[in-house]
Amino acid sequence: MSPIGRARWTRVKRALAALGTIAVLYGIAAEIGRDRLPRRIWLGVHYVEGVELLPPYRSLAEETEFLVQSGILASSIAVSTGRVLIGFLLGSAVGIFLGLATGRAARVEYLAEPWVTFFRFTPALALLPLYVVWFGYGEMSKVLLIATNVAVVTLLGAHQGVRSAPRVYLDAAAALGASRKLVFGKVVLPLAFPEIFASARIALGLAWVTIVVAELIDAKMPSLGYLLALANAYPRVPTMVIGIATIGALVLAFDTLALFLHTRATHWMRRTG
Amino acid sequence: MTSSDSPALRLQAVDLGYTYSGVTPTKALANLNLDVYDNEFLAVLGPVGCGKTTLLRIFAGFLRPTEGSVRCDRSSVDGPSAQRGYVLQEDAIFPWMTVRENVEFGLLAKNVEPAARRAVSSELIRLIGLSAFEAAYPKELSAGMSKMVEVARVLATDPSILLLDEPFGALDTQTRARMQDELARLWEQRRKTVLFVTHDAEEALYLADRIVVLSPRPGRVKAQFPVDLPRPRSFELRFSDGFSALKRQIWAALG
Numbered sequence: 001m002s003p004i005g006r007a008r009w010t011r012v013k014r015a016l017a018a019l020g021t022i023a024v025l026y027g028i029a030a031e032i033g034r035d036r037l038p039r040r041i042w043l044g045v046h047y048v049e050g051v052e053l054l055p056p057y058r059s060l061a062e063e064t065e066f067l068v069q070s071g072i073l074a075s076s077i078a079v080s081t082g083r084v085l086i087g088f089l090l091g092s093a094v095g096i097f098l099g100l101a102t103g104r105a106a107r108v109e110y111l112a113e114p115w116v117t118f119f120r121f122t123p124a125l126a127l128l129p130l131y132v133v134w135f136g137y138g139e140m141s142k143v144l145l146i147a148t149n150v151a152v153v154t155l156l157g158a159h160q161g162v163r164s165a166p167r168v169y170l171d172a173a174a175a176l177g178a179s180r181k182l183v184f185g186k187v188v189l190p191l192a193f194p195e196i197f198a199s200a201r202i203a204l205g206l207a208w209v210t211i212v213v214a215e216l217i218d219a220k221m222p223s224l225g226y227l228l229a230l231a232n233a234y235p236r237v238p239t240m241v242i243g244i245a246t247i248g249a250l251v252l253a254f255d256t257l258a259l260f261l262h263t264r265a266t267h268w269m270r271r272t273g
Numbered sequence: 274m275t276s277s278d279s280p281a282l283r284l285q286a287v288d289l290g291y292t293y294s295g296v297t298p299t300k301a302l303a304n305l306n307l308d309v310y311d312n313e314f315l316a317v318l319g320p321v322g323c324g325k326t327t328l329l330r331i332f333a334g335f336l337r338p339t340e341g342s343v344r345c346d347r348s349s350v351d352g353p354s355a356q357r358g359y360v361l362q363e364d365a366i367f368p369w370m371t372v373r374e375n376v377e378f379g380l381l382a383k384n385v386e387p388a389a390r391r392a393v394s395s396e397l398i399r400l401i402g403l404s405a406f407e408a409a410y411p412k413e414l415s416a417g418m419s420k421m422v423e424v425a426r427v428l429a430t431d432p433s434i435l436l437l438d439e440p441f442g443a444l445d446t447q448t449r450a451r452m453q454d455e456l457a458r459l460w461e462q463r464r465k466t467v468l469f470v471t472h473d474a475e476e477a478l479y480l481a482d483r484i485v486v487l488s489p490r491p492g493r494v495k496a497q498f499p500v501d502l503p504r505p506r507s508f509e510l511r512f513s514d515g516f517s518a519l520k521r522q523i524w525a526a527l528g
Contacts, residue, residue, distance in 0.1 A: 004375030172365035176379035190369040268369045268410045
């Protein structure tokens with residue numbers, strides 16, 4: 001096995017060990033809590049009976065069986081993943097394009113900067129009512145909500161990436177007679193790439209955060225966001241745990257894929273360890 | 274020497290001054306006069322911080338003089354040009370490109386056909402002895418090899434003037450000596466007008482036809498020494514009496 005392959009395998013083993021530890025600790029906690037945690041809880045207006053605050057693995061298994069056999073889980077994953085991907089692709093395309101443009105053109109940078117800061121910490125939930133009015137119920141507003149969040153993060157990444165290109169490389173390229181266009185394509189872009197990719201990776205995680213909110217727009221089965229909202233209404237804790245775990249697993253899977261692509265695309269970088 | 278048989282003047286600085294603006298303006302160069310002649314290897318020697326790099330950046334076209342003027346082939350320098358090949362002091366090899374792509378970059382900028390680019394780069398890479406590393410990325414090269422690739426990259430567009438800013442400053446003594454031999458060999462094969470900046474008197478002596486010593490900041494020309502040592506210069510020359518005598522004079526001039 002190559003050193004890189006071995007390092008990657010070590011990372012996988014460590015990740016599995018970390019996840020396994022949490023899973024085991026959860027199982028122990030659930031078993032200990034089974035007869036000790038209250039099963040009757042006050043939900044503001046009424047009491048709910050028979051709640052499992054920490055559902056043991058048996059309950060989770062039963063719930064998983066139901067969600068899998070009914071096809072709810074698979075179709076929820078498919079629908080939510082589709083929205084995340086479309087929103088991510090759309091948002092990152094727009095965000096990276098604008099970030100490169102503002103990074104390159106110092107003259108228009110002042111136009112973009114306050115807006116980026118303005119939207120950067122605006123939670124998706126704040127845009128939700130506006131998007132419903134603007135784009136109606138349905139796929140459009142959901143996808144655009146995700147896309148907006150992704151665009152803001154990737155815009156910032158691309159902008160910073162372009163701006164942080166070390167001057168030595170720009171000078172060396174200019175001294176070799178390169179045009180602005182060539183410098184941008186062959187020098188600035190490769191230098192900005194790691195930062196753009198890092199921001200896209202963060203944005204992808206954020207897209208999964210946003211999906212739950214996005215899917216509250218005209219919430220219909222099946223989707224992961226709706227599954228969580230529905231579980232909250234009953235409340236059905238096992239469904240919540242499975243919903244959260246599913247989103248977590250998907251984020252982990254996508255992030256691992258992104259990291260793998262990143263490592264391949266930046267193989268030229270000097271690496272230590 | 275009469276004006277008719279003297280070699281052509283290639284680079285010229287007239288009463289050159291440069292002041293970096295800022296909270297505390299720094300005067301890097303003042304009243305500096307310098308002539309560089311065709312196919313001459315001129316070393317500019319001076320202590321760290323005397324404005325050597327500033328001088329080279331002005332000749333390269335990255336800085337505009339705040340006083341006086343600089344000329345290249347009798348016209349004023351405005352902006353960088355591939356005609357004046359410039360090797361920066363810092364590592365400027367493109368780490369995302371292979372050795373070959375690095376060497377071919379200047380040719381790409383000139384829209385040279387791929388086949389012609391390849392011919393030039395192969396020849397230069399062979400000349401610096403890195404044929405085995407053509408497809409390698411810079412992370413696989415040593416610091417000395419990287420610097421030679423940078424020199425080759427500049428040579429690819431065949432500039433008639435070379436501006437070299439302490440290219441071997443970051444190398445150990447042995448590697449440095451080897452790189453100096455490499456550079457001398459390259460220069461003898463492809464004569465160019467060279468303006469070479471260094472703080473190392475021995476390096477200047479080993480490579481140059483003429484040495485100009487700069488004063489501490491603000492830099493101005495303090496002394497000049499023609500170096501009449503035979504070429505090609507060899508390792509033994511470094512220990513010869515003539516070499517040592519000149520070195521002593523230069524050290525005295527450096528103060």
